[in-house]
Amino acid sequence: MTNFEEILRERKEEMDGLLEAYLPEEEGMQKTIFKAMNYSIKIGGKRLRPIFMQEMYRCFAADDSEEEKAEPFFAAIEMLHTYSLVHDDLPAMDDDKYRRGSLTTHAEFGEAIGVLAGDALLNFSFETACKAFGREEDAEWNLRVIKAIKVFGAKAGVYGMIGGQTVDVEKTGRPLTEEEIEFIYELKTCALIEASMLIGAILGGASSEALAIVEKMASCIGMAFQIRDDILDLIGDEGKLGKSIHSDQRNSKTTYVSLHGLEASKNKVEELSTEAKKLAQQLSVSEFLQELIAYLTKREY
Secondary structure (H helix, E strand, O other): OOHHHHHHHHHHHHHHHHHHHHOOOOOOOOHHHHHHHHHHHHOOOOOHHHHHHHHHHHHHOOOHHHHHHHHHHHHHHHHHHHHHHHHHOOOOOOOOOEEOOEEOHHHHHOHHHHHHHHHHHHHHHHHHHHHHOOOOOOHHHHHHHHHHHHHHHHHHOOOOHHHHHHHHHHHOOOOOOHHHHHHHHHHHHHHHHHHHHHHHHHHHOOOHHHHHHHHHHHHHHHHHHHHHHHHHHHHOOHHHHOOOOOHHHHOOOOOHHHHHOHHHHHHHHHHHHHHHHHHHHHOOOOHHHHHHHHHHHHOOO
């Protein structure tokens, strides 16, 4: 294991612990929903979005000692991401029985609770984000939180992730143009990575000029990440991925790989990664984040 991989593992474990602190207690008459929510979070994940958010906060914050104030958003973005996966796995969507080597939420708790668990995580993510508000006299910080919540909602909604998922569902089984694929990827995948990095930068006090660069960089990362996902669905190792491969073919989905071929797709990932690294250097981001961008384009799971 390289030093970078060891640091990434430690950062993931840090986010696991932070998430644990924000999850609901499994008690009360409605404890089944709490169990399903917690199960959905605890079956694992790379925790990339909170790590991206933390990195961008550290890039712009004048005082890292106040990072604790931003932590509710670190937890909230992972809850939001997990809700989208819970709903993606449902029979009406991708109908997947396994994720990360474990039963998906609906396979473990039933379809109705699967739907409710996704709904609950979506709502709870906003509840959690709102815990970032400070005292009334912290006017500047609270304005940043308001701006961050606006991004959080917009990138998750009909002009973001849900909009992309809608087009993806409608177009399944039909041939797609490159424009349609890029639209779906930008909204469905890039939007939450953009939200993660923008919110971190906003909470850290980034300028509007810097935020424009952050959003462009995040878009490149998100697009490269999704195309790499397409590649892994074709040639990946099920043992490493923790889920079955060839699901895009089974669901008759047009992907970047099916449209352009494997080699062209690998080249596109490299091109997007290079652009993201150039933008990252303009912002003087940490060496860890630059390594993370490169690592994601070569990942095997």
